[in-house]
Amino acid sequence: MERIHVAVRSRPLSPEDSRSSPWKISGNAIAHSAQSSSRFEFDRIFGEECRTAEVYQARIKHIVDNVVRGFNGTVFAYGQTNSGKTFTMRGSANEPGIIPLAVHDLFQRIQEHMDREFLVRMSYMEIYNEDINDLLVPEHRKLQIHESIEKGIFVAGLREEIVTCAEQVMDFMSFGESHRHIGETNMNLYSSRSHTIFRMVIESREKGDDNEVEDFCDAVRVSVLNLVDLAGSERAAKTGAEGVRLKEGSHINKSLMTLGTVIKKLSEGIESQGGHVPYRDSKLTRILQPALGGNSNTAIICNITLAQIHTDETKSSLQFASRALRVTNCACVNEILTDAALLKRQRKEIEELRAKLRKSESDHWEEEILNLRNTLLQSELEKERISLELEEEKKAKEQRDRCLIEQAKKIENLSSLVLNSDRDDRSTAFSKNKRRVTWCPGPNAKQFDIEDLRPVQEGSTSSTVRNERDMGMPPLFEELMQESNDEPCANVYSSGPGNVSKDSEDVPLPDSHALLHVTNRRKPKAMKKSDQEQFRGRAGELLIPQDPCDGNDALRHKNTVPCVVSSLSSRESEAILVIKQLQDQIKLLEAEKSSVQTNLDAVLVLATQQKVSFNEEYEEVSYVRLRKRKFESIQLGD
Numbered sequence: 001m002e003r004i005h006v007a008v009r010s011r012p013l014s015p016e017d018s019r020s021s022p023w024k025i026s027g028n029a030i031a032h033s034a035q036s037s038s039r040f041e042f043d044r045i046f047g048e049e050c051r052t053a054e055v056y057q058a059r060i061k062h063i064v065d066n067v068v069r070g071f072n073g074t075v076f077a078y079g080q081t082n083s084g085k086t087f088t089m090r091g092s093a094n095e096p097g098i099i100p101l102a103v104h105d106l107f108q109r110i111q112e113h114m115d116r117e118f119l120v121r122m123s124y125m126e127i128y129n130e131d132i133n134d135l136l137v138p139e140h141r142k143l144q145i146h147e148s149i150e151k152g153i154f155v156a157g158l159r160e161e162i163v164t165c166a167e168q169v170m171d172f173m174s175f176g177e178s179h180r181h182i183g184e185t186n187m188n189l190y191s192s193r194s195h196t197i198f199r200m201v202i203e204s205r206e207k208g209d210d211n212e213v214e215d216f217c218d219a220v221r222v223s224v225l226n227l228v229d230l231a232g233s234e235r236a237a238k239t240g241a242e243g244v245r246l247k248e249g250s251h252i253n254k255s256l257m258t259l260g261t262v263i264k265k266l267s268e269g270i271e272s273q274g275g276h277v278p279y280r281d282s283k284l285t286r287i288l289q290p291a292l293g294g295n296s297n298t299a300i301i302c303n304i305t306l307a308q309i310h311t312d313e314t315k316s317s318l319q320f321a322s323r324a325l326r327v328t329n330c331a332c333v334n335e336i337l338t339d340a341a342l343l344k345r346q347r348k349e350i351e352e353l354r355a356k357l358r359k360s361e362s363d364h365w366e367e368e369i370l371n372l373r374n375t376l377l378q379s380e381l382e383k384e385r386i387s388l389e390l391e392e393e394k395k396a397k398e399q400r401d402r403c404l405i406e407q408a409k410k411i412e413n414l415s416s417l418v419l420n421s422d423r424d425d426r427s428t429a430f431s432k433n434k435r436r437v438t439w440c441p442g443p444n445a446k447q448f449d450i451e452d453l454r455p456v457q458e459g460s461t462s463s464t465v466r467n468e469r470d471m472g473m474p475p476l477f478e479e480l481m482q483e484s485n486d487e488p489c490a491n492v493y494s495s496g497p498g499n500v501s502k503d504s505e506d507v508p509l510p511d512s513h514a515l516l517h518v519t520n521r522r523k524p525k526a527m528k529k530s531d532q533e534q535f536r537g538r539a540g541e542l543l544i545p546q547d548p549c550d551g552n553d554a555l556r557h558k559n560t561v562p563c564v565v566s567s568l569s570s571r572e573s574e575a576i577l578v579i580k581q582l583q584d585q586i587k588l589l590e591a592e593k594s595s596v597q598t599n600l601d602a603v604l605v606l607a608t609q610q611k612v613s614f615n616e617e618y619e620e621v622s623y624v625r626l627r628k629r630k631f632e633s634i635q636l637g638d
């Protein structure tokens with residue numbers, strides 16, 4: 001939908017009229033200085049100094065361009081008599097009007113459309129006293145208006161001359177002008193007594209070589225350019241019209257009034273609401289019907305004079321133009337299609353669509369394959385990374401397991417040492433008839449005979465020393481330390497004060513001096529009283545005090561922590577502490593082992609999932625490739 005373009009052009013005034021003019025133009029608005037209600041705004045307002053070429057460039061050129069492309073176009077000059085309509089449309093010797101400018105432009109545009117061939121025809125008619133006369137064939141008078149589906153509204157019998165250049169058109173136009181009704185009035189020496197419609201019909205179709213008749217589409221575009229110079233509205237009192245002039249004036253006013261009514265109805269949207277628009281009330285509105293409410297790009301040039309004496313007429317013209325601003329048209333390309341042309345066009349469209357489809361599909365598949373390849377590559381890289389991590393984890397686990405086994409072996413040896421030492425002490429103690437503390441090694445209880453650990457009656461010769469075959473001889477401490485030095489376990493052991501292993505970092509090794517005290521039972525060194533109390537305070541956190549006589553209670557302790565009866569020797573206490581620390585380390589290592597195992601399991605699950613997804617992606621890529629190959633083999637088959 002496109003609105004009718006409305007421009008106002010004011011003609012030059014005499015200096016006297018100019019001084020007394022009540023109108024003021026500012027930008028695209030014009031207002032009457034004494035009447036605040038008389039203010040109008042338009043698409044363009046051209047002042048006195050403005051040239052016709054400027055008016056043409058502003059909008060008319062665009063309409064002419066569109067006519068060459070297949071759209072209808074209409075330009076008409078409206079205004080009171082002597083306001084400059086004919087001057088605007090036809091021009092003068094010095095200043096070409098809209099019609100010659102449009103004709104020249106039209107042929108230039110046609111030259112630019114190299115891909116089409118054109119057929120241009122022109123006609124020139126006037127509506128004089130409601131009769132349509134052919135200006136190119138003066139004897140063709142009182143022509144009738146008809147309407148048909150193919151041609152729309154047309155004037156039957158109107159001569160259409162085929163023209164090939166602008167000069168030819170201008171010649172025909174001059175001929176027509178010579179037959180136009182012009183009369184002298186008080187207001188205009190050469191007053192138009194009729195409305196004139198200069199019409200150009202442009203037909204075009206795509207150019208095609210003889211060899212490729214099948215390839216080009218022979219749909220024909222037909223567009224019409226109407227350039228209308230209306231007769232001016234006039235007041236008999238002002239024009240002094242009498243007789244023939246009066247009759248002419250009456251017809252002019254009547255048809256202009258109908259035009260005004262049609263524009264008013266259209267601006268109110270009556271037609272779109274299904275209401276009646278009186279196009280048929282005048283020949284002018286009937287011929288201009290497609291341009292006013294239909295398929296056309298339309299422009300109105302409203303010519304006015306700003307002299308005070310014509311204020312009412314100017315105001316009336318401005319009101320008409322203002323209403324026309326609200327009228328919309330719907331221009332579209334006009335094509336005539338034969339069945340063969342229609343078929344050819346549809347076949348061409350189908351081919352174009354097929355080509356587009358093929359291109360978009362192949363583009364799509366290429367892109368899809370590229371994406372899948374990228375994903376596959378990324379997945380393979382990820383898989384490699386996970387495998388490496390898995391390998392490292394396995395190695396670390398194996399090393400931890402080895403350390404754990406060694407640690408356990410050493411603890412076992414140390415426990416045996418402590419038990420041996422305890423046995424020696426007990427024999428000494430019993431020989432001195434002293435009460436001794438008994439403790440239970442717990443996890444290795446199987447190796448110990450509980451009875452052996454109970455206080456032995458004085459004088460009893462039976463087994464105060466444990467059978468060596470049952471216990472197994474523990475290695476010497478020096479050997480133990482040598483072993484520790486030979487096989488350092490950096491991840492498991494940590495250095496403590498007096499640590500034997502230099503590589504150990506995490507877990508404190510037994511203090512060598514303490515262990516020497518444990519093994520060197522022949523020179524028991526009595527703990528100072530203050531040291532004993534201090535030690536008891538520390539040991540109290542680790543050991544559960546029990547009845548010194550009840551060795552079974554000690555064995556029942558669920559964590560199998562050695563149960564200390566009172567009066568531990570300092571060496572025993574230190575050994576117990578060392579063992580306790582080692583057991584804690586074992587627990588920590590076991591916890592670490594189980595967490596590593598959990599991680600390892602998770603990594604394994606992840607790796608399995610990755611493998612499944614790789615397989616799926618691989619299958620998808622294979623499927624896409626297969627489909628692409630099939631599609632290409634179909635295309636080749638076409």
Ligand SMILES: Nc1ncnc2c1ncn2[C@@H]1O[C@H](COP(=O)(O)OP(=O)(O)OP(=O)(O)O)[C@@H](O)[C@H]1O
Binds near residue numbers: 012079080092
């Ligand atoms: N913009 C203009 N510049 C110079 N002269 C102009 C201009 N407009 C009009 N004129 C002159 O004014 C006179 C009247 O103009 P014109 O005949 O075009 O009026 P009109 O509106 O067609 O009148 P009518 O309706 O009676 O035919 C002419 O002599 C014309 O040369």
